[in-house]
Structure formats: structure tokens, C-alpha cells
Amino acid sequence: MSNATIEVTAHPTINAIAASDWDACACPEAVDGGRPDDPFTTHRFLRALEDSGSVGPGTGWQPRYITAHQDGEMIAAAPLYAKGHSQGEYIFDHNWAHAYENAGGRYYPKLQIAVPFTPATGRRFLTKPGFEVAGMSALVQGAVQIATDNDVSSLHATFCTEAEALAGQEMGLLGRIGQQFHWVNDAYTDFDAFLASLSSRKRKTLRKERKQANDFGGEIVMLTGDQIQPEHWDAFWVFYQDTGNRKWGTPYLTRKFFDLAHQTLRDDMLMVLALRDGRPVAGALNFIGRDTLYGRYWGCIEHHPCLHFEVCYYRAIDFAIQHGLGKVEAGAQGEHKLARGYLPVATHSLHWFRDGGFQDAVARYLKAEREAVDHEIEVLTSYGPFRKTDMEDHQ
Incomplete structure (x- = not known):
């Protein structure tokens, strides 16, 4: 399966993409009418954001949804946005923006693969079953090419799955971890x-x-x-x-x-x-x-x-x-959740910068940050409310 046969296209509105085509990539498990794994990447959720004016002109979230087609079949898609700020993301890059601009660059607009205003983990590179590798590769290459062609500073994919984070790093993107509090059944x-x-x-x-x-x-x-x-x-x-x-x-x-x-x-x-x-x-x-x-x-x-x-x-x-x-994700931040049975877990994101020197500097920063976050998760988990034997089961 060659990437040379895959065509990636950007769309200014979700309404330009058939709901059946999008959801075949976003939630193939729900094709029989069942509940999707992730409600936030469904066509109906993203369309509600757009049709309500919550994203679009004047919001700093300009849709640029990307799709990948092979031999006329849509095999992958991603909710891509051109961002004019860093609000509504919950994975914070304000320090990167300041450093980039202090060095004479223009950080915004940037490209963001994300569900707006939604700090919930899920697939961000939406691929049809059987096209996971080729589909994600095409989406990453396509998004990077869009950023390069438009002189955009950077590309980010936030609250992706751990599997996507590992695959993205194999493709040269930078992996970042954060932490949230989840309750596990x-x-x-x-x-x-x-x-x-x-x-x-x-x-x-x-x-x-x-x-x-x-x-x-x-x-x-x-x-x-x-x-x-x-x-x-x-x-x-x-x-x-x-x-x-x-x-x-x-x-x-x-x-x-x-x-x-x-x-x-x-x-x-x-x-x-x-x-x-x-x-x-x-x-x-x-x-x-x-x-x-x-x-x-x-x-x-x-x-x-x-x-x-x-x-x-x-x-x-x-x-x-x-x-x-199986679990409850309680949203961003909030150590008060710990005492109520919600334990810290790692969240994942991917990042790419057009400037190679800045990419190297961020890579060094992320290595140190990862060690700090890993330690914080370990310490917070030790303060969890479970009995000692149960706590060991949760680790």
C-alpha cells in the first residue's frame, strides 16, 4: 500500500464531507448504530461546533479538516484547525509562543489537530480499519506539507492516544505527556x-x-x-x-x-x-x-x-x-479529584516546528518535562484514597 497513491485534501467546512464517509473513519465501531468509542470526533459533534459558530470566523479556530483518499475511497481524516491563539486547548504552549516570537518568529497562526475545547483522549488520526498505518502517515505528511506551504510555525495534535503518540514520534514528531485524573471501574x-x-x-x-x-x-x-x-x-x-x-x-x-x-x-x-x-x-x-x-x-x-x-x-x-x-474522564486539572477516586494518568500530544533549531530546543525541554510529569504521577498516585492492596492493583 503506497502513500504515492493517496491524495490528501483540506476542507474549509465539515459540511463538505459526507457524514457517512467521515464516521467510517472516526467511529467504524458504530456503523451498526451502536455508540461510538469517542463522541467528540463524530461528524455530528464537529458539525454542531461549526454550525453554531463556536468555531469558524472570529473564534481563532478556523476549520481545515483534512481527508485522505486512495483510489477514490476515503481512508482517513483529521479535525485540523488553523489557530490564531492557544485558547481552548488545555495543553499549554504559551511559553513556546513567547520564545518563538522573542526570537523574531511569528507563532500564530499554527495548525492544530484537536477537538476544540475538549480535553478528552481519543484518536486524532481517524483511519478506516485496515488503513491505520498508511492513513496516519498520509495525514501527518499532508498536515506538515500544508504547514510548510503556508509558512505556518508549527503543527500540534493534542489529546491523541498513546499508540498515535508513539507512531507520530517514529515519523519525527515530538511527543509530550501531561496528566489528568480518571476514575477506573x-x-x-x-x-x-x-x-x-x-x-x-x-x-x-x-x-x-x-x-x-x-x-x-x-x-x-x-x-x-x-x-x-x-x-x-x-x-x-x-x-x-x-x-x-x-x-x-x-x-x-x-x-x-x-x-x-x-x-x-x-x-x-x-x-x-x-x-x-x-x-x-x-x-x-x-x-x-x-x-x-x-x-x-x-x-x-x-x-x-x-x-x-x-x-x-x-x-x-x-x-x-x-x-x-470502564472509566470516567473528569476533564482537565483538579487535584481535588484524587481524594474522590480519580487517579492521575498520562495524556499525550504531538508537535512539529518548521524551524529545526526551535524543534531541537523544544525536544530538550520535553525530555525534562516528561521526567517531571512521570514523577508527579507517581507521587500523586501514592496519595490516592485506595486501600494499600487496592492501590497496588491500580498502579
């Missing part, structure tokens, strides 16, 4: 079985937190699919704006995104709402993969003790156990 039958795996002190703490949270004066509901109604999005938009204004200055997603999500994504979502007198006062939004629940957004208009932990973390664990999911 050790075949627990219910939440009490999970609690039994914790040390006595941590177990008592979690029970106390759950009681405090559920005594907030209302009820907590968990909604998926058609249970999610338009009025729930009205409430959640208020929560999302509050969190977005505090964290990012301006919320990344537009109001229209949630309307489109209701139309095309609600079966991929779990919304957890805290209601008082029937009125939503806090909520969390999760996305459901085939084996993973992805925690994404949280917000509130009333503050109650431990309600954040219950709505975001404990209810996510409940759902994962009830539905036989």
Missing part, C-alpha cells in the same frame, strides 16, 4: 463496592460528602436522550456562562451549540441537574462513549456544600457502574 457492582476499595478514612469522608450534598434541600436527577428537554438547556446555559466567565473570560460555546446538541447529540449526553423546588440550581454535562463517560461542564447559581463533588464526580461514578462503563 474495577468491576464494581455498585457505589458501595467502590467505597469498600478505599481506606477507612477516605470512605467515611466520601460518605459524609455525599450526605451533605444530597441534603441541599432538593433532588438530583440524571437525564439522557429524550429525557433532556429544551428548558433544561436554558438552565444549563446559565450555568455554563457563569463557569465560562470565571474560567475563560468568555464562554467558548455559543448558545446555539446547545440547541444543536439537543437535536443531534442528546443520546450522547448525560445531564445531571440539582433541582430545588423544581428549579435547576446546579448542573453538570457529560458525554457518553462506548466505554467511557466524559465529564465536561459544570455550573451553578446556588452554592451548597459538596454539591459540586456529588453532581460532577459521584453521580458520574454511579452512572459508569450502572452502565458497565
Whole structure:
């Protein structure tokens, strides 16, 4: 299978690519109507981002989706964007941008293979089964060629899988690791079985937190699919704006995104709402993969003790156990997740710089950073809440 027969094309809109062709590469496991491994690289999710104006003109995320065809058949694709800033990525390169520009270069625009605003691990080089090697090679070569032809400073692929990171490094890209906190389902039958795996002190703490949270004066509901109604999005938009204004200055997603999500994504979502007198006062939004629940957004208009932990973390664990999911990814950062059973794991990204000298300097930096991150993961894991024998099983 020769790369010479593969044609790579860039597209300014996802609407130029048939959903069936894209999803045959992004989620071939769902071709029978099942749930995709990763909801974030589906055509419907990326289209909702674009059609809602959350990405596109004026956002700093300009779509340049790339596809690879062999003998007329689409064999691979990647969600590529031209970036005018480094916001909404969760793998931070601000120091690289400053160093590049201090040396007289122009860092932006750069190219980014990513799911915007989504720090969740998944395949970024989307290949049809049987075309994994040739497809990824074509996408990498094509993206690097686009960067070179347009005098773009760099190419980045963020929150890729470990397998992709290793393959990318074989192709000359630089590998970087970070860390997140994930909860792993050790075949627990219910939440009490999970609690039994914790040390006595941590177990008592979690029970106390759950009681405090559920005594907030209302009820907590968990909604998926058609249970999610338009009025729930009205409430959640208020929560999302509050969190977005505090964290990012301006919320990344537009109001229209949630309307489109209701139309095309609600079966991929779990919304957890805290209601008082029937009125939503806090909520969390999760996305459901085939084996993973992805925690994404949280917000509130009333503050109650431990309600954040219950709505975001404990209810996510409940759902994962009830539905036989293997893990919960709780999003970016947050060492407070450690005490609640979410242990540190490595995340992966790939990077390429057009300037060879800068590429060498970043390579040296990443070697030292990797050692520091590896050590941090080891130390944080040792502080996990599990009983000693269970902790050894988790390492």
C-alpha cells in the first residue's frame, strides 16, 4: 500500500464531507448504530461546533479538516484547525509562543489537530480499519506539507492516544505527556463496592460528602436522550456562562451549540441537574462513549456544600457502574479529584516546528518535562484514597 497513491485534501467546512464517509473513519465501531468509542470526533459533534459558530470566523479556530483518499475511497481524516491563539486547548504552549516570537518568529497562526475545547483522549488520526498505518502517515505528511506551504510555525495534535503518540514520534514528531485524573471501574457492582476499595478514612469522608450534598434541600436527577428537554438547556446555559466567565473570560460555546446538541447529540449526553423546588440550581454535562463517560461542564447559581463533588464526580461514578462503563474522564486539572477516586494518568500530544533549531530546543525541554510529569504521577498516585492492596492493583 503506497502513500504515492493517496491524495490528501483540506476542507474549509465539515459540511463538505459526507457524514457517512467521515464516521467510517472516526467511529467504524458504530456503523451498526451502536455508540461510538469517542463522541467528540463524530461528524455530528464537529458539525454542531461549526454550525453554531463556536468555531469558524472570529473564534481563532478556523476549520481545515483534512481527508485522505486512495483510489477514490476515503481512508482517513483529521479535525485540523488553523489557530490564531492557544485558547481552548488545555495543553499549554504559551511559553513556546513567547520564545518563538522573542526570537523574531511569528507563532500564530499554527495548525492544530484537536477537538476544540475538549480535553478528552481519543484518536486524532481517524483511519478506516485496515488503513491505520498508511492513513496516519498520509495525514501527518499532508498536515506538515500544508504547514510548510503556508509558512505556518508549527503543527500540534493534542489529546491523541498513546499508540498515535508513539507512531507520530517514529515519523519525527515530538511527543509530550501531561496528566489528568480518571476514575477506573474495577468491576464494581455498585457505589458501595467502590467505597469498600478505599481506606477507612477516605470512605467515611466520601460518605459524609455525599450526605451533605444530597441534603441541599432538593433532588438530583440524571437525564439522557429524550429525557433532556429544551428548558433544561436554558438552565444549563446559565450555568455554563457563569463557569465560562470565571474560567475563560468568555464562554467558548455559543448558545446555539446547545440547541444543536439537543437535536443531534442528546443520546450522547448525560445531564445531571440539582433541582430545588423544581428549579435547576446546579448542573453538570457529560458525554457518553462506548466505554467511557466524559465529564465536561459544570455550573451553578446556588452554592451548597459538596454539591459540586456529588453532581460532577459521584453521580458520574454511579452512572459508569450502572452502565458497565470502564472509566470516567473528569476533564482537565483538579487535584481535588484524587481524594474522590480519580487517579492521575498520562495524556499525550504531538508537535512539529518548521524551524529545526526551535524543534531541537523544544525536544530538550520535553525530555525534562516528561521526567517531571512521570514523577508527579507517581507521587500523586501514592496519595490516592485506595486501600494499600487496592492501590497496588491500580498502579
